[in-house]
Amino acid sequence: MAAKKQYLLVKQAEDYARAVIAGKIVACKWIRLACKRHLADKRASRKRDYPYKFDPALAEKVAKFLQLLPHTKGKWASKRQTIKLEPWQLFAVCVPFGWIRKKDRTRRYRTITVFVPRKNGKSIIGGGLGLYMFSADGEFGAEIYSGATTEKQAWEVFRPAKLMAERTPPLREHFGIDVNASSMIRMEDGSRFEPVIGKPGDGSSPSCAIVDEYHEHNDSTLFDTMETGMGAREQPLMLVITTAGSSIGGPCHQLIRDCERMLEGSIQRDDLWAMLYTIDEGDDWTSEEVLKKANPNYGVSISGDFLEARQREAMQSTAKQATFRTKHLNQWVGAKEAWMNMIKWQQQPERKTLSELEGRRCIIGLDLASKIDVAATLLLFPPAEGDPNWHLHGRYYLPEARVLEHVDSNSSRYMEFNALGLMSLTDGEVIDYEVIKDDLREFAGRFDLEQVAYDPWQATQLAQEMEAEGLTMVEVRQTVQNISEPMKELEKLVLEKKLAHGNCPVLTWMASNVVAKIDAKDNIYPNKERADNKIDGIVGAIMAISRAIRTEKEDEYVDTSFIGLL
Template identity: 40%
Template sequence: MDQEDATCPVREYAERVLSGDIPAAEPVRLACQRHLDNLRDSELNVSTFEYYYDELAAEHALEFFGYLRHSKGKWARQSFELQLWQQFIIGSIFGWLHKKTQLRRFRTVYEEIPRKNGKSTKVSGIGLYLTVADEEYGAEVYAAATKKDQAKITFDEAARMVKASPDLMQKFRVYKNNLHVIDTGSKFEPLGADSDSQDGLNVHGGLIDEYHAHKTSAMYDVIESGTSAREQPLIYVITTAGINQNGPCYQLREYAMKVLKGTQPDETFFAYIATIDDDDDVFDPATWMKANPNLGVSKALDYMVKQANKAKQMATAYVNFLIKDLNKWTNAAVKWIPLSKWDASAGNIVLEELKGRKCYGGLDLSTKLDITAFALVFPPDHSDGEYIVLVFFWIPEDAVLEKEGKDKVLYTNWVDEDLVYTTPGNAIDYRFIRKTINDLGRMYKIEEIAFDPWRATQTALELADDGFTMVEMSQTLKNLSEATQEFEKLAVSKRLIHGGNPVLRWMVDNTVVRMDENENVAPSKKKSSGRIDGVAATINALARCIVHEDKTSIYEKRGPRSL
């Protein structure tokens, strides 16, 4: 590159971001300002600043990506073309050197970027560069994750890129879990917390993908402790945002923000966090580029529009949109279905028309002092039809007034209107529930009844003796996620007909859903603002309905155990 004729892409990106030509939120603007401030300090030879920017070193790393080939999709076999924002990151990492030692300045990188922005491809390329082009003999580079299978995602992408590049195939030997450079004795391997051994690592490069999913810093600590014998090791953490704001990823993010703001001095730490600003309209396409610098390249605008439209309709989709597409950390607990959407799905239920129809049951047995719920879900006759829900509730007769004061609802009125049934005494008598279910079984064709085995085993055995097919439904996020999402989708699309049952309406309004890092969701009894037993029973029933009515369901493959 003729330095007099060419513009340094790293400087160009920084200047365009700060001028407003390229949309960016505060963290990226801070990273760009830091780069330009550092260039000024280096050029002025400020005595306290020990680094300089070497455009040739940056160019060496950037040009390496020209040897890489995409391995998937419409770009398969084509050369990897770095976008300007990617050149800023890679050029910064490899271009800044120490004035005296000539060694690399940055030893730790924290990059936070939404999905579909070329994350895996870029980090795989960096791993290959550290293995074969960094002039490090015996380099050990690891793609690290909590599980080896997860670590192999980055490693396998790197292996495919090697196989797709004639130039790299001359340098590498490709094995199942190893990329080896004969000339230098260097290697690139996947490493999981469940690997046979993590001892004796001599880490030149550690690539930690999706750090938000790590519950502890154990893997990061293993990588970091293995770098002590290297002169210029690099730990590269790359992730999307997440929900665990008490975990190691968010702690590292907070550290990164302090570095960018200048309140935490650390010249060896580089951070690039693509997100939107707090006051941005999340549904305004003009702001999406801030969080998605590859919008229009690897991430389609149509995809963002589709995700935004889903987010406008469903609370869980909204949270996923914030986290995965706009890179905003959010709380795991989310207020669920707005009452306006729930009420719009009420419809009209004609009980006489349901007689003899096929349905699926869901049982949520409470403690003997609380509400117990039983739900029936009637599937539609065709794929776009309506699901009909009937829910039955029981409460101990002597506890009605006490529960009114505690739950702040008029159980007395609901009992008078036959919306809640009482059982004699101060505790639920499960014999009454069993009798009602048997009565319902004579009216409707109940295919299966799903139940939480924690409290209901004895009642379930008795109902099994009565001839019902009883299916255990452990109340885990993974078990309930598909049915929870289907419940929400059907309700907001006005296809979950519930007849406006006021008890169920109150419980829906109480419901808060929890989610995990794998986007599994389910109602949270602990975090919800009141009773949600009817919602839990309905989700149990819907889960079994999905198994039999939708043959592509994940439940079809997993199948909870029948009694």
């Protein structure tokens, strides 16, 4: 009887998963869940009606292929050494290739997301898998694209793959690969591997798209275009390899949130594989343990000394803290000099729906900013009996022409917000204020609308018209004197976990864009790093809070000047 074939690299990968689950290897919640998911799915695959099965031979094939490739930089490249995958890499990037559909043996996973801090071997993963999909995957006329928004970023994956091919003559000869200045071609079937900036050309049909550092993308245009172009392929693959970034609510952050929800089991995505290396909520970011937890290649491609030095710098400099936590701990901390603690922002209580809030006291902050840009109406519901939380709902407006004509880099994002029902695209070149007025009338009928705060710079005529209809319109000029205290109050509510904002993608994105301008008297004012970083929703919320706290102070005031006359 023939001995059972041993798949030693797959065994290393699964030993890693078991060690993570047993607590022998320090890892965050998401990695533990990913390991449990694989092993649980293997047990489930024994059932006849389970649609997938794991073929270790396919995973082993990918792992062996990658380990035949040479290093392209660093001490290993200087010694002409070939790649030796670490157990985490075997599990993260090779094991998903072993999962197939029982009915046709095509790949189960169509999107592989590897979320890992800098210097943890991303070029090996991206370049190596790109070469595999180009040459050894068995796809006739394969099209592999290393996609990015800039030429430099597109080459971050393609350059290592090109060097690997150039330094491996047997690979070129066996698969008939021609290496050109900016592409690789297989003449036998016309397969190609090349970097792409922006969208691939018309007629492109990617069999594999590699998106490196997705956090740098302002919108999901490239991702969506690649994915749409894969329709004719039998088993295409989208590979996303990225660190965290500063754009909370951007397409990368939304993808990572989908991965988290999938791992938690709140959404079902059988075609999504995700390995998310970061730290856990409540971890002390200044401890040594978090360095090992977030960086799986700790002591291999990134030294402990290097990480500890960066950590010490971050502990001594607030300016360097956000960069360290983003790039080396994979935490989303908002804008590069962000005002809002975005980790705390995501930990707020559950928000009541507008239907549940009907009849409640309500204050509106109206930020019209400009007729050709984003406008925001923020509904603030202060605490009520039995409910200590402040509830925040927003409606956002933009002229449709601005989106259709792609006037700024956020156009695709705005279309996504509109599809989710979070942003109204009004007809024409400028915002139709009638849409906003209709919404104000609706709110006045549904809630105990106490007042509407507005900045007279853009809204005087609208305010006069609504006041004539019986709404209480209150000027709140956007000066430091008017904005500083409520802005601090908004931050305080977040830190106290009392601001129920429902994780609205629009408001979350805007909150991450806010940079605090601080003067010598410790007054603060909301600002942004560039014009495309919209903050209108947060400005509207601050205006509403300014009236809420002003009203509370007025209610607490008691005039005692006549007491002596009694």
